[in-house]
Amino acid sequence: MTAHRQFARHIRPVAAPRRRASARLWPARRLAAGLPGTVLGGAAAPRLPSVAEVVAAQAPPVPLHCLRPVTLEAASRRFVGAFPGSVLYAVKCNPQPAVLRALWAGGVRHFDAASAAEVALVRGLLPAARIHFMHPVKARPAIADACRGYGVRDFAVDSADEIAKVLEEAGGRPVGLMVRLALPKGGAVWDLSGKFGAPPAEAASLLRQARAVAGRCGLTFHVGSQCLDPGAWERALLLAGSVIAEAGTAPDVLDVGGGFPVPYDDAVPPPLDDFVAAIRRGVARLGLGPSTELWCEPGRALVAEAESVVVQVLARKGDALHVNDGIYGSLSDAGPPGFRFPVRPVAAIGGPWMPFTVFGPTCDSMDRLKEPWWLPAGIGEGDWIEVGNIGAYGQALRTGFNGFDRALLAEVRDGPVPVAAARPGARVA
């Protein structure tokens, strides 16, 4: 059997995103619901090829996404084992069916959905999943569908109007209302303050209202994505404590949100245990009873390291490379957000390692990736580079801008691409 035929069954096209009306708009988050899923995990996992084997066999002419089911399952087992409460996976982060199934295989039973489509996706794939609708601002039909059609009971709210909306659309069914508390701007790489959440005094009033009308009520917050400081959760819990004291009623649920970080080239976070310890300390200070449920909503921490994308060099101009994926594709976080993804050549290339400027494939001059990429000096047109840790908000944010709407997906056996500190030849600056 040729290598091509041997690995062909592991490769499939990524569902083509809809074209965007305006080239300049920042890409919308998109469900990759069209991707066929594969039952993953445990002894049933097929023998998967390596990234190098897939590239050698396929010579992929478009970006090749490489999904690592073993890494996914291990990350979920580690997180579920370490967190002293319920782990709700934030579906928006990577909604591929194969990802959701691998997380389930790794022990994740709760899912944080933020749209009607995400609710339907999770329920269709995982009938026994517990789905929580944690977007604080929802369309009425989305609430009605989730509650009446899919058995969703818990809804995030951050205003009195949203509480009324949820109650009306639930049509008398018992609901849980989770009040989203606004946090001051913190040190996370991706700040999530400012758009959602009620300030402390209003959150206290909403918690009282929720207690009066809902079967159960909770308090939820988000410290921001890729938050490297465990102390951020302790500070947020201190604020939550003042809200609870002012409300005069204890929540049934305390949800410490997402934001748990993963390693990138320029940031290796403290271990997960440090974050769990900070959360334990913060919760203990609140003196809540043992019946209070503790939740969290990780996205990035569960999936980032489990996916990479292999890009091909289209042209080299001195120390600049043009590659076939960029900020309008799966590398949007390497644009203005400035994430430093780990990169490595797929095959051995000669020459000393040197820093390169890297551009994406579109005509937009903004399509330039956080630099430099450290690669061997001999790299040139046609070579493939693997960009690691794009599992969080990578494929989920891919657009078809400028006609670059094709990508491939393969499941591979490799571990995550090592970050700079553990990669020979690599430097950060």
Ligand SMILES: Cc1ncc(COP(=O)(O)O)c(C=O)c1O
């Ligand atoms: C409400 C909510 N929960 C959880 C997450 C996941 O955050 P992260 O991927 O940083 O863990 C997000 C991210 O946008 C969010 O908005």
